[in-house]
Amino acid sequence: MRSITTRAMIALVLGGVLTLGAFIGAFFWAGVPDFGFVRTAGQVDSVRYKGPFEQAIDEARYLANYAGYTVEVEADGESVRGELVSADAESVEIATGSGNVTIDAADFEAATVFGSEYGRPDWGQKIFYFHVPVAEISFVVFAFAAFYAIRFLMTRNRDYDTKNRVSMEVTLVFVGLTMATGILWTKAAWGVWWDWEPRLTTYFILTLLVIAYFVLRNSVEDEERRAVYGAVFSILAFIDVPISFFITRLIPSNHPVIEGGGLEGPMLISFILGQIGMIALGYAIYQLRMGEVQLQERIEQAKTLLER
Amino acid sequence: MNPTLKEVYSLVLTQWPLVAGAYALLWAGMVLYVGMALKRLNGLGKQLEVLEAAVARRQAAE
């Protein structure tokens, strides 16, 4: 008994240190990737400056978005360079060194816009270092639960039922944490708290299934029947795991998919740190709960011994 | 402020507290769960000690 809790505590400390390390690595060491670009007329800041850009424009009205930018307009065989004042489907007005010039849209031939390009920092990506490991572990622990369920049905050994139940409990914890972190990220990245998007939907179903497992167990009186029903249902429910995992690859989805080789250096190290840490935490919680269940069993035994 | 910088920083400002909040939530959840589990474990340990002492007394008496 003691050995289980000792193992759990070691795993707990290890997991805590590693996930904390992953957090520090993610926020203070790994770079912030860019989430698209913003463009501006002049250079305003050097922090996320990506360099100058040139944009070719072939119709006068498309210049409308670039008021304040430096433009070079070709019209009637001539070239005018200056700061764009305004542009619409009729005319283009440019401020040059020698006063404002208005060009009729009919004479417009081509234009080039000059300005600076900035990377938009994608802070939301930081969720990746802990949300993904948590979600992965929830799948893995569920797989263990299903495995123990099969073992239980094969052997009818109550220990496997206990392992199945505790695995499902750990799954519930990780599913809950995945949901919580995921919802916050959804708000950060998509501007909404929830979206009925394939991955989110299937994961939501998974959450319901895990909750249903406990509802089922709690409403069965007989101990062995409860164990059998729990095992059968966790096997059936496990079918949702591969669906949830692969659905972003099958159906067009907004949810980001990890593609191989996308990570390097500090990012990769932080990510792997987070994964190992989360595995350790999952193991720790599992062992902790197992220790608790075994203690309970010993108490039951001692009680029956005393009542004899 | 320059509109571009405003956009750049607005993204930084809205995203980053949410993401850090998510991490804080994760840790709070973990700590809470583990704390509760440890507390229960402790309580059970005490109960077991009492019971085992009773069993030992019973056996000594026999």
Place this chain on the structure above:
Amino acid sequence: MTEEHQHTLALEVRDLTRAFGVRKALDGVSLELPVGAFLSIFGPNGAGKTTLVKVLTTLLNPSSGSARVLGRDVVSDAVDLRTHIGLISHNPLLYPDLTAEENLLFFADMYGVEQPHVRVSELLEAVELDHRKLDLTRTFSRGMLQRLSIARALLHRPEVIFLDEPYSGLDPHAMDILDGLIAQIRDSHTFVMISHDLDKGLELCSHALILAKGRVVLYEPREAIDDAAFRQTYRSTVGMGVS
């Protein structure tokens, strides 16, 4: 299964245990019962009586040990064994929305009884229900249901009949009829009966078994039993009940 066993031993239970975790419904039960005997099983609630019968009728598998009924193993020969045993429970095990005849014909189909119509009318006559055979069993009294239940259990001509508290909930008249029916088939069948009623159980039995906490407290043929001592033993086990 061996021929010789089939004709001498109805039950052959070796070290039978049915456990889930630390809780043991049956804990090392061993007994032998010759063909043609009448075994009464006594014991307090939660003693494992029903579990024992469920294992012997192949409804539950043993956790360890073995049990043979008529020489057939309850696990490996289960399907074959089921055609040789019948169960009369305190639950009628009949469909209330079928008529008496339809109920019997349905179970005759399940067992593959030959000439089902002949067999069914024969049995309905035997339990004196032929005049009600077209009525839904929903409308039957407790006693009539129990009689029909006996007919259902006898459909496939079982050799061993299990009775799970067959007298519970019966009025005296229905009890008499049940007694008469059992007396009729007493000689040609082996019986295993769970009973709470000591008098009734002792009156009918050729062997008596007392179970408590899943263990055999006493197992003796009727002749060897001293009634007063038996009652004393039985009473002492009631205190050991879980309930």
Place this chain on the structure above:
Amino acid sequence: MASASGRQLRAMLRKDIVMELRTKEMIMSMGLYSLLTMVVYFVALSQAGSNFDPRDIAAGLLWLAFIFTSMLGLNRSLVHEKDQGCLEALLLSPVDRPVIFFAKAGGNLIFLLAVEALTLPVFGFLFLQGTHLDWGSIALLPLILIVGSIGMAGVGTLLATMSVNTSGKDFVLAMLFIPLMYPLLLGAVTATGGAIVGGAQGVSVFWTGMGWVVGYDVIMLLASYGLYEFIVGA
């Protein structure tokens, strides 16, 4: 053995149908329930305005009615077996456990299809009048109803056999059944929607949905078939 199983399967199916025709309990409750659902739909859609196209949501509404109605029937069909311990009598007879599964699932499938056949025209009459329907693709509807109902009856029978032994039967069945049904529902609604909208694109959508449902049926029926023995013996 095969012929014995066939005889037993037929006997159990016949018994269920005879009982149902006598009491009409399941068909009545399921049929009325689905009609009541139509009334609720009318109330729910009463504020939708005149320029919305009911065809867009018809598939979802239909399957919504089917899934809730099916739970009603599933519960009933297993309560019948449990009430007087009849399931025990079945288990005592020399029958292979999967035969019991196929018989109960088959019975449930028949009643489910009967109720669907009743609901579908009523729904069309009440909500789809005056809309343009492509009868060529509507003719595909029975296919998805049958394939979808097979999955519902199969998994539902397994789950109802569990839930009938729990406290709070109906709630537990809903809690187990609806999430597990999600992939099937999604495919079935997609296919039904395709058939109702019609046209070449609708038909192609229909077959995509059908593919999902058939895949789900195969996996889930195999799993239910394999697991039923444990449930019914517990």
